[in-house]
Amino acid sequence: MAATTVNQEEIAKFSAMAEEWWNPHGKFKPIHKFQPVRLGYIRENGIRHFQRDEQSLKPFEGLRILDVGCGGGLLCEPMARLGAQVVGIDAAERNVKIASLHAEQSGLEIDYRATTSEDLAAAGEHFDIVLNMEVVEHVEDVPLYMKSCADLVAPGGLMFTATLNRTARAWALAIIGAEYVLRWLPRGTHEWKKFLTPEEITALLRRNGLRKVDETGVVYNPIADEWRKSGDMAVNYMILAERPA
Ligand SMILES: C[S@@+](CC[C@H](N)C(=O)[O-])C[C@H]1O[C@@H](n2cnc3c(N)ncnc32)[C@H](O)[C@@H]1O
Ligand SMILES: [Mg+2]
Numbered sequence: 001m002a003a004t005t006v007n008q009e010e011i012a013k014f015s016a017m018a019e020e021w022w023n024p025h026g027k028f029k030p031i032h033k034f035q036p037v038r039l040g041y042i043r044e045n046g047i048r049h050f051q052r053d054e055q056s057l058k059p060f061e062g063l064r065i066l067d068v069g070c071g072g073g074l075l076c077e078p079m080a081r082l083g084a085q086v087v088g089i090d091a092a093e094r095n096v097k098i099a100s101l102h103a104e105q106s107g108l109e110i111d112y113r114a115t116t117s118e119d120l121a122a123a124g125e126h127f128d129i130v131l132n133m134e135v136v137e138h139v140e141d142v143p144l145y146m147k148s149c150a151d152l153v154a155p156g157g158l159m160f161t162a163t164l165n166r167t168a169r170a171w172a173l174a175i176i177g178a179e180y181v182l183r184w185l186p187r188g189t190h191e192w193k194k195f196l197t198p199e200e201i202t203a204l205l206r207r208n209g210l211r212k213v214d215e216t217g218v219v220y221n222p223i224a225d226e227w228r229k230s231g232d233m234a235v236n237y238m239i240l241a242e243r244p245a
Contacts, residue, residue, distance in 0.1 A: 003118070003141055003144050004116070004118070004140060004141065004144075005091075005116055005117060005118055005139045005140055005141050005144055005145040005148070006091045006116060006139070006140060007138065007139060007140040010138045010139070011091050011092045013188070013189075014071065014090075014092050014095060014138075015092045015093070015094040015095065017186070018072065018092065018094040018095050018097075018098045019098065021071055021072020021073070021074065021095070021098055021099070021102075022072055022074075022098075022102055027185065027186055028071070028072075028074075029184055029185075030178065030184050030185060031071075031074060031134065032074070033220075033225075033226070033227055034134075034162075034218065034227050034236075035074065035078075036226065036227075037218055037226075037227045037228060037229060038075075038133065038162060038218075038238065039075075039078050041160070041216070041229065041238060041240075042075075042079075042129075042131070042160055043059070043082065045158070045160075045213075045214065045240055046059070046060060046063070046082075046129060046158065047059050049158055049213075049242065050063060050128070056083075057083075058082060058083025059082055059083065060079065060082040060083045060084035060129075061083035061084070062083070062085075063083075063084045063085070063128040063129060064084070064085050064087070064126075064127045064128050064129075064154075065079045065084040065085070065086050065087070065127060065128065065129045065130075065131065066086075066087050066088075066089065066120070066125075066127040066129070066130045066131065066152055067079065067086065067087070067088045067089070067131040067133075068089055068117050068130060068131065068132050068135060068149055068152075069089070069090055069091070069132075069133075069134070069135030069138070069139075070088030070089060070090050070095070070096075070099060070112070071090060071095050071099070072095060072098050072099050072102060073088055073098075073099035073100075073102055073103055073110065073112070075088075075131055075133060076088040076099065076103070076110045076112075077102070077103060077106055077108055077110070079129075079131075080103070080108045080109065080110050081108070084129070085111075086110045086111065087110075087111045087112075087113065087125075087127070088110055088111070088112045088113070089112075089113050089114070089115050089116070089117070089120060090112075090114065091114070091115070091116050092114070093114045096112045096113065096114045099112050100112045116148075117145060117148035117149050117152060118144060118145075118148040120148070120152060121147075121148040121149075121151040121152050125152060126152060126153070126154035126157070127152055127153065127154060127157060128154055128156075128157045128158070129157060129158045129159070129160070130149055130150075130152050130153050130157070130158070130159040130160070131159075131160050132149050132159060132160065132161045132162070133160060133161070133162040133238075134162055134163065135163075136161065136163050136196060136201070137163050137164055137190060137191075137194045137195055137196070138194070142196065142204070143204065146201075146204040146205065146208060147204075147207075147208050150204075150205065150208030150209060150210050150243070151208070153210065153242075153243045154243065155243055155244070155245050156242070156243065156244070156245035157242065157243050158213075158240060158241070158242050158243075159205070159210060159240075159241050159242075159243075160238060160239075160240055161201055161205075161238065161239045161240075161241070162218075162236070162237070162238040162239075163195065163196060163201065163236075163237070164190065164195045164235065164236055164237075165195060165196075165197055165198065165233060165234055165235060165236075165237060166192065166193070166195035166196060166197055167197075167234045167235070169234045169235055170192070170195055170234065170235045171192045173235050174190055174195075174235055174236070175190055175192055198215055198233050198237055198239060201239055202215075202239065202241075205239070205241045209243055209244075210241035210242065210243050211241060211242055211243075211244060212239060212240070212241050213240050213241060213242050214239070214240040215233065215237065215238065215239045215240070216229045216230070216231075216233070216237065216238055217229070217230040217231060217232040217233035217234070217235070217236065217237045218230065218235075218236040218237060218238060219232055219235070219236070
């Protein structure tokens, strides 16, 4: 059998929840709550890196963006609104259908495809920005996944990775807290041993020709009921890397 990043159980799990993607109070509530902090991070770093006008309504005009494991398109749509040409891929056919339908309703043109990073990389495509957000902890064959995502980054391009750290605190908060106590996520959403540390992600990026340019933790502030950037990377974190031009 050829190497694959697809874990069929994971794909079945996400397919079964596909109707929920755009419900801010549904099974993807945590992702909806992450939106402001992660969109701000992508926008701010994209503008700085590609020397775009901060005041522009469409600062990503002319950039090609790939969203790997795009789900219902929660990141693709805001990227298209910022002016980017967006390709969204997901191994779950149902996600791609839901995402396409939603984009149509939103009046946005987004190229959604039911495929994987390894197949797209084999086809030789390249993007200015690759978004790898909340996916790596759900794939089979992490080295192949990270290699194919990295291969998709054009020279001078960026890759954003967001995931969960493999710490005792991540087990307590992201699994026991979020799945069992608060019930923010369905039980079984995450498997602790699949989490990767920032050092592991950074090493995988480096091995595949990308250089880390920034990293940040993302923490929940219960008083404001919002997620914010933080120096604390013990649970949720994001890493920004570039492929030197
Ligand atoms: C937690 S969701 C994240 C969705 C989206 N990136 C976001 O942050 O809004 C993980 C997504 O990755 C997809 N996925 C899992 N394994 C994949 C693979 N090997 N290739 C492509 N997509 C995959 C799942 O179907 C699911 O839609
Ligand atoms: Mg996840």
